[in-house]
Amino acid sequence: MTTTVEVAVRPPYPVRIGPGVLAEAAEHLPGRRVALVSDTHVAPLYADATEERLVAEGRTVLRLVVPAGERSKSVSVWDDLLRALARAGFGRDDAVLALGGGVVGDLAGFVAASYARGIAVVQAPTSLLAMADAAIGGKTGVNLPEGKNLVGAFWQPRAVLMDVSTLRTLPPEVFLHGAVEVFKHGLLADPELAAAVLDGRLAQDGDPAELTRWVAASARVKADVVGRDEREEGEARATLNLGHTVAHALEAVTAHALTHGEAVAWGLLYAAHLSRLDADARGRGGSDWTELARRLVATVRPTPPPELAWAELEPYLGLDKKNRAGRRRWVVAHAPGEARLATDVPAASERAAWAAFVDDVTTFRARLGADATLHGERGDA
Amino acid sequence: MTTTVEVAVRPPYPVRIGPGVLAEAAEHLPGRRVALVSDTHVAPLYADATEERLVAEGRTVLRLVVPAGERSKSVSVWDDLLRALARAGFGRDDAVLALGGGVVGDLAGFVAASYARGIAVVQAPTSLLAMADAAIGGKTGVNLPEGKNLVGAFWQPRAVLMDVSTLRTLPPEVFLHGAVEVFKHGLLADPELAAAVLDGRLAQDGDPAELTRWVAASARVKADVVGRDEREEGEARATLNLGHTVAHALEAVTAHALTHGEAVAWGLLYAAHLSRLDADARGRGGSDWTELARRLVATVRPTPPPELAWAELEPYLGLDKKNRAGRRRWVVAHAPGEARLATDVPAASERAAWAAFVDDVTTFRARLGADATLHGERGDA
Numbered sequence: 199m200t201t202t203v204e205v206a207v208r209p210p211y212p213v214r215i216g217p218g219v220l221a222e223a224a225e226h227l228p229g230r231r232v233a234l235v236s237d238t239h240v241a242p243l244y245a246d247a248t249e250e251r252l253v254a255e256g257r258t259v260l261r262l263v264v265p266a267g268e269r270s271k272s273v274s275v276w277d278d279l280l281r282a283l284a285r286a287g288f289g290r291d292d293a294v295l296a297l298g299g300g301v302v303g304d305l306a307g308f309v310a311a312s313y314a315r316g317i318a319v320v321q322a323p324t325s326l327l328a329m330a331d332a333a334i335g336g337k338t339g340v341n342l343p344e345g346k347n348l349v350g351a352f353w354q355p356r357a358v359l360m361d362v363s364t365l366r367t368l369p370p371e372v373f374l375h376g377a378v379e380v381f382k383h384g385l386l387a388d389p390e391l392a393a394a395v396l397d398g399r400l401a402q403d404g405d406p407a408e409l410t411r412w413v414a415a416s417a418r419v420k421a422d423v424v425g426r427d428e429r430e431e432g433e434a435r436a437t438l439n440l441g442h443t444v445a446h447a448l449e450a451v452t453a454h455a456l457t458h459g460e461a462v463a464w465g466l467l468y469a470a471h472l473s474r475l476d477a478d479a480r481g482r483g484g485s486d487w488t489e490l491a492r493r494l495v496a497t498v499r500p501t502p503p504p505e506l507a508w509a510e511l512e513p514y515l516g517l518d519k520k521n522r523a524g525r526r527r528w529v530v531a532h533a534p535g536e537a538r539l540a541t542d543v544p545a546a547s548e549r550a551a552w553a554a555f556v557d558d559v560t561t562f563r564a565r566l567g568a569d570a571t572l573h574g575e576r577g578d579a
Numbered sequence: 580m581t582t583t584v585e586v587a588v589r590p591p592y593p594v595r596i597g598p599g600v601l602a603e604a605a606e607h608l609p610g611r612r613v614a615l616v617s618d619t620h621v622a623p624l625y626a627d628a629t630e631e632r633l634v635a636e637g638r639t640v641l642r643l644v645v646p647a648g649e650r651s652k653s654v655s656v657w658d659d660l661l662r663a664l665a666r667a668g669f670g671r672d673d674a675v676l677a678l679g680g681g682v683v684g685d686l687a688g689f690v691a692a693s694y695a696r697g698i699a700v701v702q703a704p705t706s707l708l709a710m711a712d713a714a715i716g717g718k719t720g721v722n723l724p725e726g727k728n729l730v731g732a733f734w735q736p737r738a739v740l741m742d743v744s745t746l747r748t749l750p751p752e753v754f755l756h757g758a759v760e761v762f763k764h765g766l767l768a769d770p771e772l773a774a775a776v777l778d779g780r781l782a783q784d785g786d787p788a789e790l791t792r793w794v795a796a797s798a799r800v801k802a803d804v805v806g807r808d809e810r811e812e813g814e815a816r817a818t819l820n821l822g823h824t825v826a827h828a829l830e831a832v833t834a835h836a837l838t839h840g841e842a843v844a845w846g847l848l849y850a851a852h853l854s855r856l857d858a859d860a861r862g863r864g865g866s867d868w869t870e871l872a873r874r875l876v877a878t879v880r881p882t883p884p885p886e887l888a889w890a891e892l893e894p895y896l897g898l899d900k901k902n903r904a905g906r907r908r909w910v911v912a913h914a915p916g917e918a919r920l921a922t923d924v925p926a927a928s929e930r931a932a933w934a935a936f937v938d939d940v941t942t943f944r945a946r947l948g949a950d951a952t953l954h955g956e957r958g959d960a
Contacts, residue, residue, distance in 0.1 A: 273654065273661075277723075280723060314811075315731045316732065350695075350696045351692065351693060354698065
């Protein structure tokens with residue numbers, strides 16, 4: 199039941215999806231040495247078996263485990279990893295295996311991109327979020343105190359291995375947060391995929407074939423866009439940022455108290471309101487997807503963002519990498535499947551969308567009621 | 580008297596050589612904002628005029644001046660510069676102008692390569708060394724404590740501006756150290772260029788047209804190799820490393836007490852001995868260029884390296900980026916113009932070449948005599 203999706207960049211590379219594909223790692227890793235980069239959540243579960251198999255295939259493995267969490271996506275941890283590779287004598291023909299979620303993939307990918315001016319990397323995402331998003335497309339990097347993902351490189355992997363059996367060990371809320379990016383891909387290009395997220399057909403404890411089906415469907419949407427616009431030079435790839443402008447700002451302003459998936463769920467709700475108001479302002483009809491976004495939030499139950507005035511969020515929007523010539527660029531979708539970049543969204547629409555969004559957040563916060571404490575206890579997850 | 584050499588990568592870019600070409604900077608810089616990166620030696624001489632012209636052309640200039648010297652080629656300084664760009668709100672369509680020697684070019688180039696996953700850079704080398712070598716070809720990066728240039732990216736500039744009028748303000752010994760890379764290019768592909776270094780036709784106080792001629796000749800050799808092998812995947816580009824394996828090790832082992840040019844002069848002398856002994860060991864004739872290398876050292880008068888046993892140097896050779904599968908790879912040239920990569924140089928030849936090299940160093944040290952103190956006073960230049 200393994201599926202392959204090809205990413206048509208030069209050179210092209212395969213995304214392998216299915217239970218057990220992690221066992222293929224050595225086939226895609228050149229060189230004699232492999233830096234197996236993982237984190238304190240994932241390494242205890244999958245690093246031993248992965249390392250044993252690599253050693254059986256004749257590789258020397260340097261295991262590098264970083265603390266789980268966004269804080270490891272820093273210049274300082276990246277520097278530590280590079281120095282570990284240097285001390286182990288890594289050369290240009292050795293390679294990196296990124297085993298973990300999005301943080302590990304971005305961090306280890308940037309290590310591979312920059313060690314000796316670039317060595318091979320295989321991405322082995324173990325979270326639904328990383329499978330849906332970060333593992334495909336070669337975006338790597340770390341954060342600066344000034345903002346997320348401000349440092350990095352486009353560095354395509356040799357292969358992406360999505361072993362869906364690793365999804366079973368995810369905390370349930372982390373699986374749900376990952377489903378947010380799957381939903382976004384559905385919204386962009388595959389309505390059935392979006393429906394599968396909302397009606398529970400994409401389920402953590404589902405049949406492995408069903409999991410493979412939806413993860414592959416999501417990978418197809420992402421791979422298609424990356425193949426058309428590898429380095430985000432055109433508009434195609436930027437549309438993947440639907441919901442992300444506000445999401446990145448929420449992550450920054452809360453010092454990452456919201457997970458990426460939670461922030462994107464809220465960001466999509468904001469984008470839905472902005473898209474609706476932008477369609478109205480232009481006197482265009484459109485297929486309002488505000489309700490779909492509300493259903494996503496109800497399904498995923500993200501931690502509510504703090505109460506913020508638009509003016510408090512705005513400074514964090516200025517650093518968004520989609521901006522050109524100092525103008526803010528939004529991804530809006532007047533209807534599902536019609537996302538596009540807009541540079542001319544009036545400031546009044548931005549603020550009106552924020553007001554509508556804040557109303558929705560207030561409703562959800564009230565509805566969550568007693569649960570809010572539970573969510574608060576997750577701390578800096 | 581301005582000359583243009585094209586570097587045939589995709590997209591191709593021009594190298595403009597001549598007195599005054601620095602004035603063209605704005606033509607090659609996209610975006611509204613320019614980070615003018617320079618150092619404490621070069622900025623006082625050329626930053627004001629350059630900045631004024633950029634401002635006159637409608638650019639906002641962020642001037643970033645780092646301490647002169649190899650120590651600025653560090654992760655820490657690179658991180659500081661990235662954060663300065665972030666605080667100034669740089670976006671993907673803004674750009675970097677690297678104004679200075681090789682350290683500034685490598686450092687600012689890597690800032691451009693990694694900020695927001697890559698922004699445009701124009702290289703404006705102001706030293707002969709940087710004109711001859713680092714400014715063309717897109718190699719960017721910083722050092723780790725474990726070794727030189729272990730972190731970086733291939734990131735081609737939009738243009739390279741070699742304003743030969745800046746060469747007049749170089750300290751004379753720094754000009755000579757730069758002439759070492761020009762000599763190497765002559766040795767690789769242009770005998771008249773090598774002769775021009777040794778017979779003084781390449782002179783710091785020479786006619787600007789003559790300076791332009793030789794700087795352009797050197798740029799042609801480098802650009803030709805880069806065009807054939809942009810990312811050092813084949814052997815062509817690796818041959819530019821003639822003399823550099825031992826040079827990098829000498830720089831590391833002396834904590835950069837030797838300048839790059841000085842280290843390469845000695846590295847070329849070692850390479851000449853190794854090439855001669857390798858030709859002998861294979862029972863091949865060759866055109867021994869040991870005497871040319873000795874003349875180079877006599878012309879350039881580099882600070883002698885410390886007395887070192889081969890075994891002390893060897894650990895530093897293991898990290899060389901040319902190595903593959905743990906095997907040491909040397910660039911040898913059995914005759915001028917015939918440089919190639921060799922993976923099978925016997926350890927006995929390596930050691931015999933070192934013995935011959937040490938004899939030569941001893942001779943030079945004795946000949947330098949009273950001068951040695953003078954050189955010693957340059958300290959960590």
